[in-house]
Amino acid sequence: MGRAAAAAMIQGLVLLWAAVLGGATPTSPRLRLSFSELQARHGLRTFRLERTCCYDTLLVDEERGRLFVGAENHVASLNLDNISRRAKKLAWPAPVDWREECNWAGKDIGTECMNFVKLLHSYNRTHLLACGTGAFHPTCAFIEVGHRLEEPVLRLDLRRQEDGKGRSPYDPSHRAASVLVGEELYSGVAADLMGRDFTIFRSLGRRPSLRTEPHDSRWLNEPKFIKVFWIPENENPDDDKIYFFFRELAVEASPALGHQSVSRVGQICRNDVGGQRSLVNKWTTFLKARLVCSVPGMEGDTHFDQLQDLFLLASRDRWTPLLYAVFTTSSDIFQGSAVCVYSMNDVRRAFLGPFAHKEGPLHQWVAYQGRVPYPRPGMCPSKTFGTFSSTKDFPDDVIQFARNHPLMYNSVLPMGGRPLFLQVGAGYTFTQIAADHVVAADGHYDVLFIGTDVGTVLKVISVPKGGVPNAEGLLLEELQVFEDSSAVTSMQISSKRHQLYVASRSGVAQIPLHRxxxxxxxxxxxxxxxxxxxxxxxxxxxxxxxxxxxxxxxxxxxxxxxxxxCSGDTSHPVLLEQKVFGVEGGSVFLECEPRSLQAHLDWTFQRAGEQASTQVPATERAERTRAGLLLRGLRRRDAGLYLCTAVEQGFSQPMRRLALHVLSVAQAERLARTEDAAPGAPPPGPKLWYRDFLQLVEPGGGGSNSLRMCRPPPAPQTPPESPPELPRRKGRNRRTHAQEPPRAERGPRSAAHW
Incomplete structure (x- = not known):
C-alpha cells in the first residue's frame, strides 16, 4: 500500500471519528468545587516538601495508619487521617559521584540526576522495599517503619541496599509497574540505560530470577507498563498467575497505519521457573492479549487505545475481581478519554482461545489452526491440569510453541461491549483511577474517582442500565484538588477511613470520599x-x-x-425577598445560580399590584444565562417580583425572590443632589449609592446605560432624605457592563410587555 492509499485510509478514519464522536459533548458534573472551596469547607488537606517535586508513588498502610510517599530524593510518612500533621520525611539522595557521572552523560543535573523514588512496597511487618532511579543508577533499599502507631519510625537501612536494575527505571520520565508477592518482586520496566531493553522481571526471593525474551518484538515491542496484579485462579496456589497491563506498538497492525499503539494484558505463572534446554531463565508461560476499549459504530469502532491506569476492585467472588481501566486516544484529531470495565472471566477466556499466527512477512495474522502441543502453552504446572510438577519438565515442542506464539488471537472486550463512561472534547484527559464498592439503600454501587491531567478528580458512579452487565457512568462531582492544575500521577483509596489520596508533580492531596x-x-x-x-x-x-x-x-x-x-418534606429554606434596583433604559442582571450544573432556571414575573404571575420569555430584552437573567432596555413596567426556580429531572425548587425597582435617570440625579445638599452629609464614599447610579448610567463606558444588580446595604445610622423604600447601596457591584454574559438564543415573545 502506497502513501496515497495510506493517506486516504487516514482521512477515512478522520471521517469515521467525526461521524461517531463528532456530535458528542462533554458531560457536565452535577457539582463542581474549586480548590479554595474544598480547602475551606470540605476537608481538603495538602502536603508538599520544600524544593521537592514528583510525588510519583503512594502506599496506603491501614495497619500503621500511614501514607508512604515516594518523591524526588525523599520518602515521607504521613498520617492517614490528616496528611498535614505528624509528617515524617527521610532524605534519600543519590551519591555525589553518581550525580556527576549522570551529568557527564549529558543529563540535566538539576532535573534528571536525582533519586526519584518509583517503587514502594510493604516488605514485612517492620520494613518497606523502596527503589529509585538513583541518578540513572537504579537502586533499592529497605526502610524501617516499625509497627508502633504512636511513634512512627522512618529510617533507611544502610546495610541492605541493592542494585535496582530490572526493578526501577533509569530515566525518571519512565514508568515502572510492580507487585510484591511474598518475598518475590514482579516488575515491568526498561532494564537498560538507553531504555530499549524492556522486560518483565522476577527478582528477590530464593528462586532464580526470570525475564522475558530480550529484543524480541513478538514478546514486547516498546511497552509502557501500567500496573501489575497477583490474581489467584482457585484454591490451588500452583495455578496462581501474575497479570501485567501495558501498552505497546502492535506487531499485528497493518504497515500502512504505521506504528499503532494498543493496550495489552499479559500473564505469567507464579510457579514458572523457566525451561530446561530452551528458554532457560526465561518465562515459559508468558502470553498476552489485546485489551479493547472502543465505541461501536456503523462503519467501524472508534478505539481508545492508550491505557493510562487500572484499578482492581474485589467482588463477591474472590477469583473474579472487576478491572476498571482508563484510556485515552492516540489521535491528533480529537481529544477523548474513556473508562472500560473488564471481568477476569473474560480475560481468562481470551487466554484459552486460539493463538495468533503469521506464516511470513506478507501474510495476515490469523487464528492458529494447527495442532497445539500438550500441556497447552500458558498453563501452569499443577495437578489441576496435568502431572507436570515444573516448567522444566515441559516438552521441547511446548517451549518452542510458547516462544513463537506469545500473542492470542481473541481480544478482551469490556463488559457491555462499550465504555462505561466517556468524555470527548472536555479540555482534559484521564490519567488515574481508583474505585470503591458502596452499599446503598437501593443496591450496591461502584464509585469511581478519576484523576485528570489538569489537577481535577471526577467522581462517577456506575448505575445499572437495562440487563446485566450493562451499566452507565454518571458524573456527580468535579473537584479541583491541586491549585496549580498539575496532572494527577498517582491515586490511592482508603475505604476504611473514607479518604482519597491524590499525588501530582507538585504535592499530595487528601479529600473525603463524600461531601x-x-x-x-x-x-x-x-x-x-x-x-x-x-x-x-x-x-x-x-x-x-x-x-x-x-x-x-x-x-x-x-x-x-x-x-x-420528598413529597411530604417541608424543609425547603425560606426565601427572603431581596430588592434589586435598575435605571430606566439601562440593564440589570438578576443573579440566580443553581447549585447543580445539571439544572436549568425557570423565571416567572409578577407585576407590582397584580396577583397573577407570567413566564419570563427569552427575548432580545430578557436573556437567560447560566448564572441568572439579564434584562436590557429597562422600562418602568418591568418593575415587579421575579421568582427564580431550578428545574432538574422534572423537579422544581424555588431559589430566589427578587423585587425589581426601576428608577428614572432624573429621579436618580435628584436623589443624588438631595443627599449632597443634606446638612452634615458625609464625604463622598461607598455610602453615596446615588452617585454610583449616575456613574453607571452615564453614556460612555460601553456605549449604553447599564446597571447590573445593587444589593441593599444595612440601614444607615441617620436616615437619609430619600424615600424609605430606597436603601443605601452597600458598595459598587463587581459586575460591569463589559462583563455581561454572552447573548443567548432569542426565543418567542410570550408576554406582551416584553
Missing amino acids: CAAHGRACAECCLARDPYCAWDGATCTRFQSSSKRRFRRQDVRNGDPSAL
Missing part, C-alpha cells in the same frame, strides 16, 4: 445528587449508614427521583 452537606439543604437536592454515600435523614443530607435502623433515611441512587421520597 453530603454540599448537595444542598433540602430533601430533593440530596435525592437528586444520587450519591450512594449520602441520604436525607429528615433534616440534613448526611452520610448513609447501611446498618442504621432509622427508616426515614431517604435515598434513590438508581433513579434520583425525589417526587415520591
